[in-house]
Amino acid sequence: MYSDENREILDLQLADELGKPVHFIVHRADGEQYAEKIKTGWDAIVADAGLSTDVVRHILRHTAATWLMQMGTDPWQAAGWLGMTLEQIQNNYGRHHHPDFQEExxxxxxxRR
Structure with a gap:
């Protein structure tokens, strides 16, 4: 997994190679967007990433929620970023994956107390 800094460096390197800025977070190798809407670009993104066709956006949402909790992200921040309620994040991911769960x-x- 790339850090934000590494992704920025890669995009800057690509922009330098292409001779033009890369304006899209999720982009093709030529720096252009896959499609105007994520729904219409999904198949191309999955293929470029080498994922199987049974991978759907909802699976990636679960993965993102799990990773955010494993990294110790504030549940309120994670819930907002994922478009979930705080209760959903805490009940479904925080209790199983957050490093602070049951620490006390x-x-x-x-x-140690």
């Missing part, structure tokens, strides 16, 4: 209870038993 574990500390009580370990004597």
């Amino acid at each position: 209870a574990a500390e009580a038993f370990s004597g």
Whole structure:
């Protein structure tokens, strides 16, 4: 997974190679957008990424939610970014994947409290 800084560097390198700026977050190798709407560009994005055709946008949303929780992202921020309620993020992902989940209870038993 690339950091924001690495993605920016890659896009700047591509822009330098192409001789024009890259204006799209998700873009083809030539820096142009796949399609005006993500729905119409989805098949091309999946193919370029080498993903199987059974990968749907909803699966990627679950993956993003899991990764955000594993990285310790504030649940309120993650919920807003994913378009979920705070309750959805906490119930479905935070309790299983966030590193802070049950930390206080574990500390009580370990004597660190």
